[in-house]
Amino acid sequence: MNYRVQEICFSGTLFLIGALLMHHTYQSGYASMAQDLNVGLMFFPRLVLGIWLFCTGIMTIGAVGRQAEHRPFLWGRVLGGLGVLIFFVATLNTLGFALAGLVCFCGLGWIIGYKRPVRLLIIGAVYVVLVQLLFEKALQCYLPACKLLGG
Amino acid sequence: MEHFMTGLGLVASLDTLLPLFIGTFIGVVVGALPGLGSVIGITLCLPFTFTMSSFTAISLLLGVYAGSVYGGSISAILINTPGTPASAATCFDGFTMAKAGQSEKALGWATMASVFGGLFSCFVLVLAAPQLADIALRFGPIETCALILMGLTCISTVSGGSQIKGIFAGMLGLFFSIIGQDPMTGDTRFTFGIFALSGGVDLIAVLVGTFALSEVFTRIDIVRRENIGSIISCRGLRFPSLAEWRPRWWLLLKSSVIGSFIGVLPGTGSSAAAFISYSEAKRSSSRRKNMGKGEPDGIVAAESANNAVTGGALVPSLALGLPGDAVTAVMLATLIMHGVTPGVRLMVDSPGIVYGIFISLVIANLLLIPFGYIVAKGFAYMLRLPEALLLPVITLLCLLGTYGVRNSAFDLWTTVATGFLGLLLRYFGVPLAPLVIGLVLGMQFEISLRQGYLISHGDVFNALKGHPIALGLVCATALMLLAPLWRLCMRRRSSPCQTKE
Numbered sequence: 001m002n003y004r005v006q007e008i009c010f011s012g013t014l015f016l017i018g019a020l021l022m023h024h025t026y027q028s029g030y031a032s033m034a035q036d037l038n039v040g041l042m043f044f045p046r047l048v049l050g051i052w053l054f055c056t057g058i059m060t061i062g063a064v065g066r067q068a069e070h071r072p073f074l075w076g077r078v079l080g081g082l083g084v085l086i087f088f089v090a091t092l093n094t095l096g097f098a099l100a101g102l103v104c105f106c107g108l109g110w111i112i113g114y115k116r117p118v119r120l121l122i123i124g125a126v127y128v129v130l131v132q133l134l135f136e137k138a139l140q141c142y143l144p145a146c147k148l149l150g151g
Numbered sequence: 152m153e154h155f156m157t158g159l160g161l162v163a164s165l166d167t168l169l170p171l172f173i174g175t176f177i178g179v180v181v182g183a184l185p186g187l188g189s190v191i192g193i194t195l196c197l198p199f200t201f202t203m204s205s206f207t208a209i210s211l212l213l214g215v216y217a218g219s220v221y222g223g224s225i226s227a228i229l230i231n232t233p234g235t236p237a238s239a240a241t242c243f244d245g246f247t248m249a250k251a252g253q254s255e256k257a258l259g260w261a262t263m264a265s266v267f268g269g270l271f272s273c274f275v276l277v278l279a280a281p282q283l284a285d286i287a288l289r290f291g292p293i294e295t296c297a298l299i300l301m302g303l304t305c306i307s308t309v310s311g312g313s314q315i316k317g318i319f320a321g322m323l324g325l326f327f328s329i330i331g332q333d334p335m336t337g338d339t340r341f342t343f344g345i346f347a348l349s350g351g352v353d354l355i356a357v358l359v360g361t362f363a364l365s366e367v368f369t370r371i372d373i374v375r376r377e378n379i380g381s382i383i384s385c386r387g388l389r390f391p392s393l394a395e396w397r398p399r400w401w402l403l404l405k406s407s408v409i410g411s412f413i414g415v416l417p418g419t420g421s422s423a424a425a426f427i428s429y430s431e432a433k434r435s436s437s438r439r440k441n442m443g444k445g446e447p448d449g450i451v452a453a454e455s456a457n458n459a460v461t462g463g464a465l466v467p468s469l470a471l472g473l474p475g476d477a478v479t480a481v482m483l484a485t486l487i488m489h490g491v492t493p494g495v496r497l498m499v500d501s502p503g504i505v506y507g508i509f510i511s512l513v514i515a516n517l518l519l520i521p522f523g524y525i526v527a528k529g530f531a532y533m534l535r536l537p538e539a540l541l542l543p544v545i546t547l548l549c550l551l552g553t554y555g556v557r558n559s560a561f562d563l564w565t566t567v568a569t570g571f572l573g574l575l576l577r578y579f580g581v582p583l584a585p586l587v588i589g590l591v592l593g594m595q596f597e598i599s600l601r602q603g604y605l606i607s608h609g610d611v612f613n614a615l616k617g618h619p620i621a622l623g624l625v626c627a628t629a630l631m632l633l634a635p636l637w638r639l640c641m642r643r644r645s646s647p648c649q650t651k652e
Binding site: 007011014021030041042043044048051052056059071073078085097104105106108111131135140142 | 547
């Protein structure tokens with residue numbers, strides 16, 4: 001998929017999202033709220049979404065008129081990185097910060113290109129412990145413990 | 152003079168100076184760690200103030216406040232992640248300078264601008280607090296709306312090449328600020344049944360995601376595709392020379408005035424001051440074409456303004472008993488807990504305390520220089536890591552900083568989602584800065600707009616006629632928007648003449 005098609009899809013999707021949000025502002029639930037106020041709670045959102053629709057419409061038309069070009073981008077690696085972060089957030093409360101953080105650190109390091117697994121594991125473990133100490137002892141911000149180990 | 156000496160006597164003791172030193176250092180460190188910020192720094196130190204005297208407690212908190220506002224610039228410059236929302240504008244030029252191998256210089260600019268802005272606001276505090284408090288009382292919703300509208304014009308000036316994409320990003324930021332509870336009625340909007348959204352989208356989570364995570368995702372692509380190593384090297388801090396400062400004195404002074412004035416207004420804050428000052432610099436600086444591409448003017452404007460807010464914010468707090476933000480609210484609460492009542496009578500009943508606070512803030516701002524050097528050196532060591540290790544270090548730190556604000560996993564999801572959104576926006580050439588501006592200023596703008604509309608019964612024209620301050624601000628905003636068009640027209644007129652010749 002060349003860049004032009006990607007941009008058309010992106011701008012078009014944003015336009016569609018804006019239109020759906022604008023449609024959402026006309027829900028009956030909102031109409032019944034704050035009826036005694038001259039300036040309702042959807043006044044400002046509709047103003048913002050109106051400009052949103054205008055801008056994304058122009059962006060989509062601009063993308064249609066653009067020449068096709070190819071832009072190299074390693075989507076696979078980037079989505080892999082995103083996957084690692086999603087795993088971290090999803091498992092933080094279950095695995096605890098120590099384990100989830102270690103997996104996140106090693107996963108990201110591997111994806112970015114650090115190809116020494118043992119060293120990566122050791123550095124990750126040391127870093128995770130240091131950060132946990134910093135947050136819990138110095139900043140008094142307690143991080144989740146591993147529920148699987150009875151934390 | 153007598154009151155000044157009383158204040159000096161309060162400060163000049165180890166019992167006050169040591170907490171002030173420690174507070175400033177903690178503030179710089181906490182401010183430099185992405186996601187933590189002034190409020191967490193203040194909250195950390197608050198329990199220790201219970202056993203201190205009132206003045207010592209306030210000195211500790213002032214040090215944390217001044218330090219944290221400055222500390223945010225260190226991470227903004229070195230890792231493109233504002234440590235506090237007030238430093239978001241510093242990323243635009245600071246990180247670009249760091250990528251160009253001028254990180255030490257960028258840090259030097261930020262440090263000196265912050266110190267100057269902070270010191271300037273101290274003098275404003277002591278010389279003009281009652282008069283400024285009077286002006287603050289004249290600022291109603293209509294004036295506040297006009298002021299924030301001026302700040303929102305930043306969106307067009309930082310949009311770079313594509314104005315339409317910049318305006319869209321600004322609208323996206325404004326939309327994020329709308330999610331959650333309506334500020335006037337408390338009804339929820341755009342939550343789609345998700346309870347966690349009823350508190351709105353956390354500013355820190357969006358900032359960290361938009362700036363830090365999107366940068367991490369972008370670097371994953373660049374590092375693997377181009378096989379290059381670490382892009383940022385830093386050996387510490389290097390101050391600019393007097394010759395480099397000479398053409399920027401006026402900008403520095405103007406930005407400090409803007410920051411001090413905005414700090415005086417309750418509810419506006421250092422983020423608004425930084426963006427309004429940046430916008431003004433982008434409009435008026437002779438080097439405005441380079442702003443956003445590594446021009447020190449951007450750093451000077453943002454940092455002097457956001458640090459100037461620290462002194463200005465104390466004016467309504469001490470003179471009127473009105474806290475401008477969460478930080479000054481905690482400081483006021485500390486004063487009240489120790490039997491000191493802020494308000495109009497404070498200047499009359501305890502002038503020594505007011506002067507003592509002024510002297511403490513001066514010392515805290517001067518301490519930014521050595522402590523900024525130390526923290527920058529610490530970051531410099533961290534940046535020596537290979538990028539494949541550095542990026543996970545930064546990522547985890549940022550995620551934990553976000554988590555530490557409300558201990559909320561939902562904020563982490565917000566950070567990851569906005570990180571991916573930030574990547575998409577960057578890939579398709581949509582500038583990120585307007586998104587942040589819209590998010591930071593959105594809620595205040597909506598509140599003041601709706602309040603102003605209600606007060607004026609929808610009659611905008613007569614409302615502006617009856618509020619000359621607002622009228623002046625709206626005219627200034629219109630000029631700021633029209634000036635680039637005027638310059639373009641003049642340039643087009645002169646170029647056909649040159650061709651004919």
